[in-house]
Amino acid sequence: MKHSVSLAINGSVHEHDVEARLLLVHYIREKANLTGTHVGCDTSQCGACTVLLDGLAVKSCTIFAVQVAGKEIVTIEGLAKEDRLHPVQQAFKNNHGLQCGFCTPGFVMATIQLLQRYPDPTPEEIRHQLDGNICRCTGYRNIISAIQEAAQHIAPCDTESGSPREGLVLNQG
Numbered sequence: 001m002k003h004s005v006s007l008a009i010n011g012s013v014h015e016h017d018v019e020a021r022l023l024l025v026h027y028i029r030e031k032a033n034l035t036g037t038h039v040g041c042d043t044s045q046c047g048a049c050t051v052l053l054d055g056l057a058v059k060s061c062t063i064f065a066v067q068v069a070g071k072e073i074v075t076i077e078g079l080a081k082e083d084r085l086h087p088v089q090q091a092f093k094n095n096h097g098l099q100c101g102f103c104t105p106g107f108v109m110a111t112i113q114l115l116q117r118y119p120d121p122t123p124e125e126i127r128h129q130l131d132g133n134i135c136r137c138t139g140y141r142n143i144i145s146a147i148q149e150a151a152q153h154i155a156p157c158d159t160e161s162g163s164p165r166e167g168l169v170l171n172q173g
Ligand code: FES
Pocket: 038, 039, 040, 041, 042, 043, 044, 045, 046, 047, 048, 049, 050, 059, 060, 061, 062
């Protein structure tokens, strides 16, 4: 039996009939055709599938699509504005925070939540906050540098409101 699921991804409404067992990550990749969200494991450990769900970073392989009907999702494709990268993306680029790039969408999405909680994070805070994301290539040092640079380019956000948009409009004007 299929269920109709409607949700907003990067501001656009998507509606599809899906099996109850369909994971959100597969909805995003196969129904919405947004393939920037990756699948790097089948154990919920790698974080490559991280997206924002109503402003909170979640591993989209741990949630069924039917569970998030009516919610707002932001994926890596929703961050850049026209030809301008989001400050977190730009900082990863500037600091060589990626090599193969497979893990990068997940790190970037998790970083947005991190910077909402820690506007000026220490390396230890970054390591702790991103311990759910795994990178095989970089050795993490450049990722930490990227996040610290991003923090300097992003205005402190309103952590009180918890608004999902607060972290996404950071210095985008
Ligand atoms: S694919 Fe979701 S944590 Fe690895």
